[in-house]
Amino acid sequence: MAAGRGQKATLASVAAQANVSKITASRAFSQPEKVHPETLQRIRQTAEQLGYVVNAAARNLRAKTSKTIGIVNPDMANPFFGGLTRLMTLEAQKLGYDTLVFDSYESQETEDRIIDKLISYNVDAIILSVISNDHHYHPSYMKRLETLNIPVVLVDRELEVSHCSGVYIDNLDCGLQAGRWLLEQKARRVVVVSGPENSSVARDRVTGLQAALQGKVASLEVLHADFFMDVAWQETSRWLADNEAPDYFVGCNNQISLGIVKACIEHKLPLMKQVNLFSIDEVSHAGIYGFHFPCVSHDLQEIAWQAFNLAIRRVTDGDSKPGKVVVRGKVVQ
Amino acid sequence: MAAGRGQKATLASVAAQANVSKITASRAFSQPEKVHPETLQRIRQTAEQLGYVVNAAARNLRAKTSKTIGIVNPDMANPFFGGLTRLMTLEAQKLGYDTLVFDSYESQETEDRIIDKLISYNVDAIILSVISNDHHYHPSYMKRLETLNIPVVLVDRELEVSHCSGVYIDNLDCGLQAGRWLLEQKARRVVVVSGPENSSVARDRVTGLQAALQGKVASLEVLHADFFMDVAWQETSRWLADNEAPDYFVGCNNQISLGIVKACIEHKLPLMKQVNLFSIDEVSHAGIYGFHFPCVSHDLQEIAWQAFNLAIRRVTDGDSKPGKVVVRGKVVQ
DNA sequence: CTGAAAGCGCTAACAT
DNA sequence: ATGTTAGCGCTTTCAG
Numbered sequence: 001m002a003a004g005r006g007q008k009a010t011l012a013s014v015a016a017q018a019n020v021s022k023i024t025a026s027r028a029f030s031q032p033e034k035v036h037p038e039t040l041q042r043i044r045q046t047a048e049q050l051g052y053v054v055n056a057a058a059r060n061l062r063a064k065t066s067k068t069i070g071i072v073n074p075d076m077a078n079p080f081f082g083g084l085t086r087l088m089t090l091e092a093q094k095l096g097y098d099t100l101v102f103d104s105y106e107s108q109e110t111e112d113r114i115i116d117k118l119i120s121y122n123v124d125a126i127i128l129s130v131i132s133n134d135h136h137y138h139p140s141y142m143k144r145l146e147t148l149n150i151p152v153v154l155v156d157r158e159l160e161v162s163h164c165s166g167v168y169i170d171n172l173d174c175g176l177q178a179g180r181w182l183l184e185q186k187a188r189r190v191v192v193v194s195g196p197e198n199s200s201v202a203r204d205r206v207t208g209l210q211a212a213l214q215g216k217v218a219s220l221e222v223l224h225a226d227f228f229m230d231v232a233w234q235e236t237s238r239w240l241a242d243n244e245a246p247d248y249f250v251g252c253n254n255q256i257s258l259g260i261v262k263a264c265i266e267h268k269l270p271l272m273k274q275v276n277l278f279s280i281d282e283v284s285h286a287g288i289y290g291f292h293f294p295c296v297s298h299d300l301q302e303i304a305w306q307a308f309n310l311a312i313r314r315v316t317d318g319d320s321k322p323g324k325v326v327v328r329g330k331v332v333q
Numbered sequence: 334m335a336a337g338r339g340q341k342a343t344l345a346s347v348a349a350q351a352n353v354s355k356i357t358a359s360r361a362f363s364q365p366e367k368v369h370p371e372t373l374q375r376i377r378q379t380a381e382q383l384g385y386v387v388n389a390a391a392r393n394l395r396a397k398t399s400k401t402i403g404i405v406n407p408d409m410a411n412p413f414f415g416g417l418t419r420l421m422t423l424e425a426q427k428l429g430y431d432t433l434v435f436d437s438y439e440s441q442e443t444e445d446r447i448i449d450k451l452i453s454y455n456v457d458a459i460i461l462s463v464i465s466n467d468h469h470y471h472p473s474y475m476k477r478l479e480t481l482n483i484p485v486v487l488v489d490r491e492l493e494v495s496h497c498s499g500v501y502i503d504n505l506d507c508g509l510q511a512g513r514w515l516l517e518q519k520a521r522r523v524v525v526v527s528g529p530e531n532s533s534v535a536r537d538r539v540t541g542l543q544a545a546l547q548g549k550v551a552s553l554e555v556l557h558a559d560f561f562m563d564v565a566w567q568e569t570s571r572w573l574a575d576n577e578a579p580d581y582f583v584g585c586n587n588q589i590s591l592g593i594v595k596a597c598i599e600h601k602l603p604l605m606k607q608v609n610l611f612s613i614d615e616v617s618h619a620g621i622y623g624f625h626f627p628c629v630s631h632d633l634q635e636i637a638w639q640a641f642n643l644a645i646r647r648v649t650d651g652d653s654k655p656g657k658v659v660v661r662g663k664v665v666q
Numbered sequence: 667c668t669g670a671a672a673g674c675g676c677t678a679a680c681a682t
Numbered sequence: 683a684t685g686t687t688a689g690c691g692c693t694t695t696c697a698g
Contacts, residue, residue, distance in 0.1 A: 343674095343675060343676085344675065344676065344677095345675075345676095355675090355676080355677090356676095356677070356678095359675095359676065359677060360677090363676095363677080387675095387676085388674090388675055388676070390674085390675080390676090391674075391675035391676040391677085392675080392676055392677075393676095394674090394675080394676070394677090395675080395676050395677045395678075396676080396677060396678085397677090397678080
C-alpha cells in the first residue's frame with residue numbers, strides 16, 4: 001500500500017489558518033471578485049504557504065461545470081491532428097478551460113473507451129475527430145452523449161448525426177483548387193493517389209479534381225490507398241513499376257503524399273523536375289529535405305479556434321443549436 | 334447556463350434497479366471478483382441499459398488511489414517524446430491505469446501549472462521529462478510533490494533531486510559508440526553540432542565523442558546550438574559558409590540532425606556521399622526522403638516500459654526507494 | 667461581502 | 683457474498 005500521502009492541504013485547513021469560513025476560501029479560488037481584496041490576499045498567501053491546490057475531484061463532483069473539454073484524435077503523430085490539438089489546448093487555456101487529450105489510435109474499441117472516460121470525467125464538451133472515414137459510421141456512444149446533453153464538435157471527419165456541431169474542410173474545393181492550379185502549370189498526365197473508397201473526404205477531393213481536369217488533361221488516373229503512408233507508398237510503387245511516371249502526382253493528404261515521395265525516390269525519379277507532386281495538406285519535413293511541393297494548405301489555427309468556440313458556445317449557452325463551419329484551404333507556393 | 338445534463342445514471346439508480354445495495358453495485362465495477370456471478374451480470378446489464386458510467390470525480394474523491402498516472406513532455410511534436418508517451422499510455426492501459434497527458438511546450442510556467450493540475454487530479458504518480466536541460470534546474474514543485482508523497486519518474490533529462498526515480502540514456506556511451514563507429518569508417522574531419530552548453534545530455538555525448546576520437550582524426554570541431562532544429566540549422570549554415578564541408582557531421586539529437594540536413598541541402602552538399610551525417614537518435618522521415626543516416630538509436634519501448642514500471646512500483650509498494658535505470662543505445666545501419 | 671448547512675456520488679471500514 | 687454507516691473536499695443554496 002502507498003505509504004500515505006503527506007498531509008494534503010484542504011480548503012478547510014486553508015480557511016482555518018486564514019480565519020475565514022470554507023466557503024469564503026472556496027470563492028477566493030473560483031470567484032475571486034466576490035471576495036474582499038484584503039481577505040483574498042490573506043487566503044491566497046495562506047494557500048501558497050500550505051501548498052494548497054484545489055482538489056479537482058471534489059470540485060467536479062459538486063460543481064455544475066468541470067471547465068474541462070475532452071479532445072480525441074485518431075492519431076496524434078499525424079501533424080495535422082497533433083497540431084490542431086496543441087492549438088486547441090492553447091485556446092482553452094486562454095478561457096480557463098482544461099483539456100483532456102486522448103489518442104484513439106484509429107481503433108473503434110479505444111474510441112469507445114475514451115468517450116466513456118470523458119463522460120466519467122464530467123467534461124463539458126467533446127471535440128472529436130472520429131476514427132472512421134465512413135460517413136455512415138454510427139458510433140454507439142453518440143446516443144449516450146446526446147442523452148447526457150454533452151455537446152460534441154466533430155472535426156475534419158463528418159458523420160450523419162444531427163446533434164453534433166462540426167468543423168469541416170471544403171474538400172470539393174480542395175480538389176477544384178488543386179485542379180485549377182495543375183491546369184495553370186499545363187499538367188498533362190496526372191495520377192491521383194486517393195484515400196479509402198468509402199471516405200467522403202477522399203471522394204470529394206477526387207471529385208473536385210476530376211471536375212476541374214476532366215477533358216483538359218491528356219490523362220487522369222486515380223489510385224486508391226488509405227490515409228496512411230504505407231499503402232500509398234506500395235500502391236504508387238506498384239504503379240510506377242508498370243507505367244511511365246506522370247507529370248504530376250496528387251496526394252490526397254499528408255500521409256499519402258509522404259508515400260508518394262518515398263515511392264518516387266526509391267524509383268530514382270527526379271522529384272520537382274520531370275515528376276512533380278501536388279499535395280493536399282502540407283508534406284511533413286519536405287522543406288528540410290529540400291523539397292518545396294505545392295499544396296492546398298489549411299489554417300490549423302482557424303480550425304482549432306472554430307472548433308473550440310463551437311464547443312464553448314454550446315456549453316455556455318445551452319439553447320444554442322449545433323453549428324457547422326466549413327473551412328477553405330488555399331494553394332501555397 | 335447549460336440546459337441541464339440529461340438525467341445521469343448513478344450507482345444508486347443502478348443499485349435500485351438491480352435490487353442490490355449501492356456498495357454491491359460499486360463492487361461490480363471495482364472488484365467484480367467479490368460479487369456473485371449472477372448478481373454481477375444483473376448489475377452489469379442494468380448499467381448497460383441505463384448507460385451508467387462510473388463518475389471519476391466521486392471515485393477519486395473517496396478512493397485511496399485514482400489509478401491515474403500523469404505524463405508530462407516538453408514537446409509532444411518531437412517524435413522521441415511523442416513516441417514515448419504513446420507507448421507509456423499503452424503500457425498503462427494493460428495494467429488498468431489511466432494516463433493524463435500534457436505538453437509543457439518547453440515553458441517553465443506551463444510546467445508549473447501542469448504539475449498543479451496533476452496534483453489536483455490526484456494522480457498516483459508523475460512521469461516527467463522536464464523542460465530544462467540544466468542539471469541544476471530546481472523546479473519549485475518538487476518539494477511539494479515530495480511532501481505529498483507523489484512519486485516522480487524523470488525521463489531523459491536528469492535533475493539533482495534524490496527522491497525521484499529516473500530513466501536515463503547513457504549519453505557518454507552514445508558518444509563513445511558514435512566515435513568508435515566513425516573511426517571504423519575512417520572519418521578524418523568531424524564536426525559535432527551539440528546542444529546547449531549547460532545541458533548535461535549534450536555535454537556527455539560530446540565528451541564521449543571526444544574521448545573516442547581525440548587524436549585519432551584530423552580534426553574534431555564542436556558547434557553549439559540548442560536542442561531545436563532552427564538554431565542547429567543556422568549554426569551549421571554559418572559554419573558551412575566559412576569552411577569546407579567535413580567528412581562527417583554528428584547531430585546530438587534528432588532535431589539538431591534535421592537542422593544539419595537542412596543546412597547541407599541548402600548548401601547543395603551531396604549528403605551520404607562526400608558529406609555524411611551521423612545522428613544520435615533517428616532522423617525523422619529520413620528514410621522517406623531517401624536518406625539512411627547511421628545513428629545511435631534507443632529502444633523507446635524499453636524506456637517507456639521502465640518508466641511506467643518504476644512509477645507503478647512506487648505506487649503499489651510505498652516503501653520502495655526511488656529507482657534509476659540507464660538505457661544504452663545501439664548503432665543502427 | 668461573508669457564512670451555515672446540505673449533499674454531490676462514490677468507496678473504506680466495519681459488520682453480518 | 684452482501685449490507686450499513688460515514689465521510690472524502692468541495693460548491694450550491696439560502697441567509698444574513
